[in-house]
Structure formats: structure tokens, C-alpha cells
Amino acid sequence: MLYNSKTPPFEFPLKATFSNWLDEQKAWRETAIFQDMSYHMTDVVIEGPDTYRLISKLGVNSFEGFGAMQAKQFVACNSDGYVIGDGILICEEENRISLLGRPGAMNWLLFHVETCDYDVKVVRVDKPSANLQDRHLFRFQVQGPNADQILEKAQGSPLPDIDFFKMDRLTIGKYKVIALNHRMSGAPGYEFWGPSADGPAVRELLLDIGKDFGLTQIGGAIYPVTAVESGWLGGTVPAIYTSDEMKPYREWLSDDAPEAIGSLGGSYCSTNIEKYYATPYDLGYGFMVKFDHDFIGREALEKISIGPKRKKVRLYWNNEDVNEIITCTLNVGERYKHLSIPVGNYSMFSQDEVLVDGNHVGVSIYPVLSINSRSWISLAMIDEKWAVDGQELTIIWGEPNGGSSKPTVERHIQKTIRVKVDTSPVKRG
Numbered sequence: 001m002l003y004n005s006k007t008p009p010f011e012f013p014l015k016a017t018f019s020n021w022l023d024e025q026k027a028w029r030e031t032a033i034f035q036d037m038s039y040h041m042t043d044v045v046i047e048g049p050d051t052y053r054l055i056s057k058l059g060v061n062s063f064e065g066f067g068a069m070q071a072k073q074f075v076a077c078n079s080d081g082y083v084i085g086d087g088i089l090i091c092e093e094e095n096r097i098s099l100l101g102r103p104g105a106m107n108w109l110l111f112h113v114e115t116c117d118y119d120v121k122v123v124r125v126d127k128p129s130a131n132l133q134d135r136h137l138f139r140f141q142v143q144g145p146n147a148d149q150i151l152e153k154a155q156g157s158p159l160p161d162i163d164f165f166k167m168d169r170l171t172i173g174k175y176k177v178i179a180l181n182h183r184m185s186g187a188p189g190y191e192f193w194g195p196s197a198d199g200p201a202v203r204e205l206l207l208d209i210g211k212d213f214g215l216t217q218i219g220g221a222i223y224p225v226t227a228v229e230s231g232w233l234g235g236t237v238p239a240i241y242t243s244d245e246m247k248p249y250r251e252w253l254s255d256d257a258p259e260a261i262g263s264l265g266g267s268y269c270s271t272n273i274e275k276y277y278a279t280p281y282d283l284g285y286g287f288m289v290k291f292d293h294d295f296i297g298r299e300a301l302e303k304i305s306i307g308p309k310r311k312k313v314r315l316y317w318n319n320e321d322v323n324e325i326i327t328c329t330l331n332v333g334e335r336y337k338h339l340s341i342p343v344g345n346y347s348m349f350s351q352d353e354v355l356v357d358g359n360h361v362g363v364s365i366y367p368v369l370s371i372n373s374r375s376w377i378s379l380a381m382i383d384e385k386w387a388v389d390g391q392e393l394t395i396i397w398g399e400p401n402g403g404s405s406k407p408t409v410e411r412h413i414q415k416t417i418r419v420k421v422d423t424s425p426v427k428r429g
Helices: 021-030 051-058 103-115 147-155 196-213 223-230 244-252 298-304 319-330
Strands: 032-036 042-047 070-077 083-093 096-101 121-126 137-143 167-172 175-180 189-195 215-217 310-317 352-356 359-370 375-383 392-397 415-422
Touching: 021 032, 021 215, 021 223, 032 196, 032 223, 042 051, 042 103, 051 096, 051 103, 070 103, 083 103, 083 175, 096 103, 103 121, 103 244, 137 147, 137 196, 147 167, 147 189, 147 196, 167 189, 167 196, 175 196, 189 196, 196 215, 223 359, 223 375, 310 319, 310 359, 310 392, 319 375, 319 415, 352 375
Parallel strands: 032 215
Antiparallel strands: 032 137, 042 096, 042 121, 070 083, 083 096, 137 189, 167 175, 175 189, 310 375, 310 415, 352 359, 352 392, 359 375, 392 415
16 A cells, blocks of 8 residues: 555655755855755644653653753654654753654654643644744754854854753844754754744844855755755654554554555565564664663563664765666666656655665665765665675665556666665764
């Protein structure tokens, strides 16, 4: 059902580009980008005396010492240790949190609020919308080599020294915002937010100040590129489709939830949906798993932690092989699966098979054209044995048997692409 779903990949509810995607992408590394994240994420806010007890039960993370003006990358699993979803957990004040990101983790949180005995209440749920008036907050990011200079000029004073995944208050002109340091790429800058009514004025002020520093507003066309360049592996299949234990949750989900209508694509094609599941270790979140508290999936993850695992890596695609895919569009007769520029993904959940000598060793997710790397790249989960810098592997690009019936899939043949492994997908600077 998922493999032939008609649902297209997620489309960001804002302009694809504000100038052109090449210059917007280069600014990410060379000057600074202005990224408007006000529209595309689900934002769930809950509060109450049991707030920390709830997130501790659902999250593999440790919440020892967690509190006001802190944030975490929140990871939730099922009882078998497979990831249901993740997101950014933000705490501005005690016993009140916001969980932000894709809907998977948020739905899991809301399910437990509604069906379990926790003394908490849902304050609001902001869903993706192209209309800022539908959202309570604007959420911007200024990041890149010149980001601190821009923000200091906007504030009129030196910036505070904010530790990684901590928060502080800034001023942008006359507007007050809360800033978060989650520099996954290592580049200077912050994500910050405030009342949605202030958003247009804050944007205009920053873009005006940023003219002298090369500040470039980027569009939705390269949002996935910056994510992959930063090493964030999103869009994995939520581990909810099997087991009687998960049945109440499946029945609780709405008929139009992404989990219900999402599309699965890629050359990796299994009749067992569990083969698409991922553990926190597969996604590079193993260091976050802490066995200092009781949480859903703990027993399974204790066993997984001492066994063989997959590792998250970056794959650099062979330029000659990619050129064959791109130029084949002009050929008469059979063609390879089209590789859309700058993001090659064509389904909500994408997994392409990674091989060594014809043997399955992992899956590749979300191919993008990185101008900064002068290469097509993707993130992958591969067996630890093959996670060696420079290791040569192959990817199968395109779906078997001419392709599925997804509207985004034209008739095509598969193509083998040579790739090389980079074991440090999270770049620091």
C-alpha cells in the first residue's frame, strides 16, 4: 500500500527559491543564509506537573537536569527499540515544553497525553501552513560565516555565549526573540523565534542589515540540501505498522495522518515493512540513548547496544554515473529514473539499496546535489563493517520492474551508481 501510495513527497509551504538555488546553496557556506522555518513544521506545546515524566517515558534521552532554556534532540521508539519519530524538544519555562519537527514524534506524544494518566494538558498544536497567521510563532534561522556579525548589528551589542542546545534572549531591533544554538553544521548563527505578528518586521530588518554581509534568503528547494549537508537523516519509516501492542496507536491516528497515507519509494523493496525500520544507532543517535531511566524500548535497546549495528554515513556519488542518469533523458528508448535537481527524492519515505559485490549492506536516503561538495550526496545506514572512509560501495537507483504506480515515478530501468563512504556525515564547520 505504501509503495504505491499516491502521496507525493512533502512540499515546503513557501517559495522554492528567492533568487536561484545555486547561489542560495553557496551562501550557506560562504556568507550567511536567512531561513524561514515558520511554516513547515508541526509544533506541539504541552504543560503540567507530569511534563518531564511524560517525555522521560517516551524518550530514549536522559532528562537528568533538563529544564528551562534548554533543548534536546528528542527520539522516541517502540518497545522493540525502533524509532517512531524524532524532533527538537524546547523548554522555555519549567514544566512546559514544545516538540517541533515532523508529525511522527508529535503524534506519539499526543496519543499518550490523551490515553494515559499524565497530569498535563495540550496548550496548542500548530500544523504546517503557508499562512503565518495560522501559527503562534515565527521561526527564523541566520547561519553561515557572517551570521554573528549580522545578528550583533541587529542587536546593537555583542551576542551572548550560548552553549550547544541551550537558549538565551536576543533583541532584533526593538523585537525580543529567544535564540537556540543547535549548529549541526558547526557554522555560526542561531535559530530564533517570537510572536508571529512580529515576523514580517523582523525578517525585513534582518534582510536589510544583511545586505552588507551577503545574507541570502533561501527557499524550500534547498531546505533538504542543508539538512543532508548537516548530517540530519530525516524521513525514515515510523516503526508503527506491526505488533498488536501498536494497534491502539494505529487506530488512534487519523485517516489522513502521514503515517497512514505516506508513500514509500526507492530500489530497496521488501514485503516486510519491519525491514524499513531503524534504531537510534542506525540514525546516529546512539550516543543519546541513556539507560538511566525507564522508557519505552529500553529493554530492547539494551540488547541492541551490545550487538552488531548499522552506522550513519555520507555517500559521495560518482559523477560519471550521475551524468549518465541526467543525460539519458535525451535518449530514445529506455531511460533511468529521472534525478530531479537539486533534490532527487520522489516519495515521503525513500530507501535505495546499498550493495557490496551484489550483497545488501544498507540503504541510502535522500539524494541531493551539493554545490558546496561539487557532488551528489546522500545519507545512508550501512553495516558497521563497511563504514570506512573511502570505502567503495554501489547504490541501485530506480525502482524494480519498471517502477511503482506512484504518480512521481515514470517508467524506467535501474542504474548502478558507484559511491564512496564518508564516516563523518555531521560536519563541524
